Amino acid sequence: MSGRRTVYEIYWEILVYCKSPRLFTSIISRCDLNSKTGQEYLEFLAGKGYISKVTDGERAGYQSTPAAGEYIALFSSLYQKLFDKNPGFRL
Amino acid sequence: MMTNTLSQFKTEIRHFFLISLLNLVFAAIAIAIGVQYMVTAILGQTLDPFIPGFPMIPGLRMLSGAIAMICFGLGISWILTTVRIFEDIVTIKDDLDKDGDAIADERLTCLIVRMLAHYRDNRKTVRTMILVCTLGGLCFFVLGIANSIKVLTISSGGFAFTLDNLLLIPAMLLTLSISLASLLSSWYFSKFAQVWDGRLHEIGESECALKTKLGLDDQ
Secondary structure, eight states, rough: OOSSSSHHHHHHHHHHHSSEEEHHHHHHTTTOOOHHHHHHEEEEHHTSEEEEEEETTTTTEEEOOOOHHHHHHHHHHHHHHHSSOOOSSOO | HHHHHHHHEEEEEHHHHHHHHHHHHHHHHHHHHHHHHHHHHHHHEEOOOSTOEEOOOOOOHHHHHHHHHHHHOOOOOOOHHHHHHHHHHHHHHHHHHHHHGEEEEEHHHHHHHHHHHHHHHHHHHHHHHHHHHHHHHHHHHHHHHHHHEEEEEEETTEEEEEESSSHHHHHHHHHHHHHHHHHHHHHHHHHHHHHHHHHHHHHHOOOOOOOOTHHHHHO
16 A cells, blocks of 8 residues: 555554565565665564564564454554544535 | 445545546536637637738637636646546545455455545645636636627626527536536535545544554653
8 A cells, every 4th residue: 555644554554464474575565665664663563562573484474463453453443433424515 | 333434435435436537527628618719719700990911809709718728727737636636536446346345344444544545645636626626617607608798888887798699508508517517526525625634633633542552652
């Protein structure tokens, strides 16, 4: 996803994408990040215990932990709540 | 909650798509009519009896030629701004239609995030579009009136006008309907902008909950 996003939206996107193990390059390409900021985001999420490093043979990747589920659920409920009510004018 | 959210989101995206499409069509017609009125204003001149070979330029024709030129320019600007908005809306709408009603919770959230990101990127463009649509609507309104009037006499006692030709009425109606369509889409765009600004504000407020969840509230 590209476009102007908040950090919370980027965290959510990384966590959802990493539900199955993903390579660093796939993550930054999918989330439209450069390698420096991508690394920073992943380090932050790993520090909070929302993402962990996994190795599959020689390849090292990242995967969301069960703890990330709470953040993902909260994020989804907050964003979906935006469309709970009518926009206030007739469509 | 998700069914309600999905139907509301779908309705809004579809309406935004339709208004953008309507804008594209009318912007194209605006360019065509602008050119047509300009050519008519330039070529449809009678020769001046006092200056041989020089066309007589009545004030009303000159006015409609100038307004037609403005309409042509606004039409081009109108089409360019609409295309920018339209492209992304089409992608979101297509993805929404492809997934149908069985859309996953995360997929729906992803599309909402995409729409918010798209709005953040195009906030200024939407504002320009509101302005261009309003100006275009007003110009076409004046053009529709000016081109159907043959003679306009203004005196201290009031004013009188003569319609040029009955055949001009369909053209006048088309011009007026373009002006109405552009004013209507400008109104819809401003309403959408208002709602989306409100949503961005709401997201800003709910970021506190996300901050707390990430343990950032004490930093």
